[in-house]
Amino acid sequence: MWITLIYKFINMKKLIVSALVLCGAFSFAQSTPLMINNYSKLSLEGRLMACSRINPGGYPVAFAAPNPPYGVYTVPPLTTDVEYVTLNTSAASLLPILKWYVTTAGGITTYNYNDPAMAGISSSVEWAMYHFVTKDDLGNGVDTFMMGNPIVSNMAGFSTNLYQLGTTAEAEWFSISGMVYLQVYDYP
Amino acid sequence: MKKILTTVFIAAVSLINAQNLKLIVNNYSTTFDFHGTLSAHNFGGGCYPYVTTNSPAMVVVPADSNMSNGNELVYANFKDQYLNSLYPNASWVVQLSATTQTVRAWNHASIAPGGVISANTKWSSSQFQMYYAGTSTPEPSFSGLIGEPQDPCTGASSNISTLYGDVEWFNITTGNVDYSYLQIY
Numbered sequence: 001m002w003i004t005l006i007y008k009f010i011n012m013k014k015l016i017v018s019a020l021v022l023c024g025a026f027s028f029a030q031s032t033p034l035m036i037n038n039y040s041k042l043s044l045e046g047r048l049m050a051c052s053r054i055n056p057g058g059y060p061v062a063f064a065a066p067n068p069p070y071g072v073y074t075v076p077p078l079t080t081d082v083e084y085v086t087l088n089t090s091a092a093s094l095l096p097i098l099k100w101y102v103t104t105a106g107g108i109t110t111y112n113y114n115d116p117a118m119a120g121i122s123s124s125v126e127w128a129m130y131h132f133v134t135k136d137d138l139g140n141g142v143d144t145f146m147m148g149n150p151i152v153s154n155m156a157g158f159s160t161n162l163y164q165l166g167t168t169a170e171a172e173w174f175s176i177s178g179m180v181y182l183q184v185y186d187y188p
Numbered sequence: 189m190k191k192i193l194t195t196v197f198i199a200a201v202s203l204i205n206a207q208n209l210k211l212i213v214n215n216y217s218t219t220f221d222f223h224g225t226l227s228a229h230n231f232g233g234g235c236y237p238y239v240t241t242n243s244p245a246m247v248v249v250p251a252d253s254n255m256s257n258g259n260e261l262v263y264a265n266f267k268d269q270y271l272n273s274l275y276p277n278a279s280w281v282v283q284l285s286a287t288t289q290t291v292r293a294w295n296h297a298s299i300a301p302g303g304v305i306s307a308n309t310k311w312s313s314s315q316f317q318m319y320y321a322g323t324s325t326p327e328p329s330f331s332g333l334i335g336e337p338q339d340p341c342t343g344a345s346s347n348i349s350t351l352y353g354d355v356e357w358f359n360i361t362t363g364n365v366d367y368s369y370l371q372i373y
Contacts, residue, residue: 035304037303037304039297162284162285162287162288163284163288163290172284172288172290172298174236174237174284174285174288175285176230176232176234176236176237176304176305176308177230177232177233177234177308178233179304181304183297183298183303183304185296185297185298186297
């Protein structure tokens with residue numbers, strides 16, 4: 001009888017461990033990755049921001065440094081599947097972000113994406129805003145877009161839109177099952 | 189070991205996004221034309237995206253139009269239905285949250301096959317009204333909201349019985365394709 005009980009206990013433990021491993025996999029998947037799909041023929045140039053949904057001032061407020069070789073954070077024309085799983089893994093993307101400018105009540109600090117401090121910052125923020133100008137192939141600006149989750153971006157003082165229509169492009173910001181999407185299309 | 193495999197298997201199944209979906213409407217009634225919206229939405233947590241026919245809002249499948257005579261409605265996805273279906277729908281209402289709603293033409297990149305909206309939606313329901321065949325006279329007692337059962341996003345029934353006829357909604361998976369059937373008798 002004891003042997004059966006011990007056997008059952010071990011079996012139970014295995015089950016719990018496998019359930020825990022799965023939970024881990026699920027909670028990782030739910031840390032709101034960001035996916036940018038630029039289906040338009042325009043280049044998107046601006047600032048990408050994540051901030052806290054709960055802290056006053058939205059602190060920490062993290063802005064992406066320009067992705068090389070650009071001077072500002074840029075998504076080239078017809079570029080899709082640009083994914084950032086977390087801020088501290090942002091180099092592992094089609095458009096790598098190597099540094100983050102992080103504002104707290106104490107001031108602004110520049111961190112490498114893999115700085116130990118970035119793990120904590122990453123887990124306390126949500127994707128909030130991509131404020132960008134659409135530019136044609138001659139480099140002329142066309143429209144300004146303030147895309148983002150207004151509830152989150154307002155914490156840092158930015159008004160953003162879930163949908164915006166410009167003169168030659170339209171954009172929408174939405175989430176499906178925990179993943180945040182920004183998609184830009186040519187218009188009309 | 190079996191338990192562990194079962195847990196993993198259940199988890200794996202719940203992660204799979206249904207691809208290759210098809211909606212089929214068979215109107216076997218010889219007395220009534222079907223007029224109804226056709227909707228699809230996300231079943232992976234939350235109800236959005238939520239996509240509904242827009243032009244026409246009420247798609248018409250005439251009496252006696254079904255797979256026995258090749259006149260059934262077949263929608264493979266939001267785009268190709270316009271090119272291939274007998275009952276094309278030129279635009280869709282796309283809700284991405286409770287507060288954002290846009291009308292998308294059938295060929296808009298937003299709802300193209302392979303995009304995230306298409307990949308995260310599954311056929312869900314139809315708000316319908318039956319009309320006497322070939323007329324604009326509705327039968328008030330033959331209408332309803334038919335769709336996937338136990339769907340908190342719609343509250344639809346999967347079986348509706350009236351004095352004038354019956355409507356049912358069910359799924360069949362064959363090969364790689366998940367078929368949603370709406371049938372009127």
